[in-house]
Amino acid sequence: MSRTISLGISTCPNDTFAFHGLLTRAVDWRGLDFQVELLDIEQLNTRMARDAFDVCKVSFAGALPLARDVVVLPSGSALGFGVGPLLLAARPDTRPTDASQLTLCPGEQTTAMLLFSMFHDGTTRIEQAVFSEIMPRLAGGTADFGVCIHEGRFTWQSSGLSLVEDLGSRWETETGCPLPLGGIVAARRLGPEVIAAVQRVIRDSLECALADPATALPTMRRHAQEFDDTVLMQHVELYVNDWTLNLGDTGRRALAELSARAAATGLAPATRLEIFGDR
Numbered sequence: 001m002s003r004t005i006s007l008g009i010s011t012c013p014n015d016t017f018a019f020h021g022l023l024t025r026a027v028d029w030r031g032l033d034f035q036v037e038l039l040d041i042e043q044l045n046t047r048m049a050r051d052a053f054d055v056c057k058v059s060f061a062g063a064l065p066l067a068r069d070v071v072v073l074p075s076g077s078a079l080g081f082g083v084g085p086l087l088l089a090a091r092p093d094t095r096p097t098d099a100s101q102l103t104l105c106p107g108e109q110t111t112a113m114l115l116f117s118m119f120h121d122g123t124t125r126i127e128q129a130v131f132s133e134i135m136p137r138l139a140g141g142t143a144d145f146g147v148c149i150h151e152g153r154f155t156w157q158s159s160g161l162s163l164v165e166d167l168g169s170r171w172e173t174e175t176g177c178p179l180p181l182g183g184i185v186a187a188r189r190l191g192p193e194v195i196a197a198v199q200r201v202i203r204d205s206l207e208c209a210l211a212d213p214a215t216a217l218p219t220m221r222r223h224a225q226e227f228d229d230t231v232l233m234q235h236v237e238l239y240v241n242d243w244t245l246n247l248g249d250t251g252r253r254a255l256a257e258l259s260a261r262a263a264a265t266g267l268a269p270a271t272r273l274e275i276f277g278d279r
Contacts, residue, residue, distance in 0.1 A: 002033040008056040010041045011223040012150045013232045014239035020216035021208030030197045040130055042107025055198055059182045062109035067271035070185040075203040077183035079243045084168010084179045085112035086148045090138040092162040096123040096145050104146040106131040111181050112147045115167040117267055135159050154231050177254040247275055
């Protein structure tokens with residue numbers, strides 16, 4: 001009898017690329033029965049915090065409070081240099097400086113929100129918004145600043161917006177580590193045998209897409225906010241890398257740095273995320 005696995009992943013192109021093989025059953029599910037939901041990353045963070053999924057893509061900032069109950073899978077993460085969220089302004093030559101200004105963030109538990117809080121704590125009022133609404137609201141003049149993630153990294157200039165700061169670049173300068181944005185976590189209650197099978201399927205799915213990237217485009221288009229194939233593949237080229245296949249020692253160091261800095265600033269509990277297989 002197959003084991004049912006509730007799986008939550010985001011609609012961003014790097015996830016739909018990585019999970020294309022799983023979603024289309026182009027890879028062997030290894031005796032598992034995946035029930036998949038595709039949601040906004042903050043919805044995933046919130047629902048995983050309520051134990052709504054067995055396996056889920058979450059922001060690493062959102063995973064920190066769950067460290068006792070989940071493990072991070074070695075495959076499927078978004079981690080790298082030059083991949084961080086952008087702090088954008090509706091008007092040129094402006095910076096977040098006072099409480100009369102409004103900054104839009106893509107979710108309370110996102111790594112983007114954590115970085116903004118680390119580097120610009122208390123500078124403006126903050127409102128949470130679905131990531132796809134942030135740039136349109138800035139362009140429409142209903143907010144002063146916004147923390148932009150996903151495809152917007154490639155399209156913000158065409159919306160007439162201004163760059164205040166690349167938050168990921170600041171992280172890299174201060175830590176020397178690639179930025180750990182998000183990854184796949186599995187509930188410890190599944191047990192090591194099931195978690196190992198899930199990890200193998202995800203690794204197989206990722207390798208399937210990497211072997212022939214164009215085959216994943218229909219799945220990516222179905223869920224993307226940006227429909228230009230060039231932009232979609234730029235997204236994959238930026239966010240899918242060797243660390244997506246295996247976090248490795250560099251991933252461990254980056255996660256330890258994120259945990260330590262979040263705890264030092266009081267933004268997250270002093271817990272360290274465990275990568276499956278480390279013991």
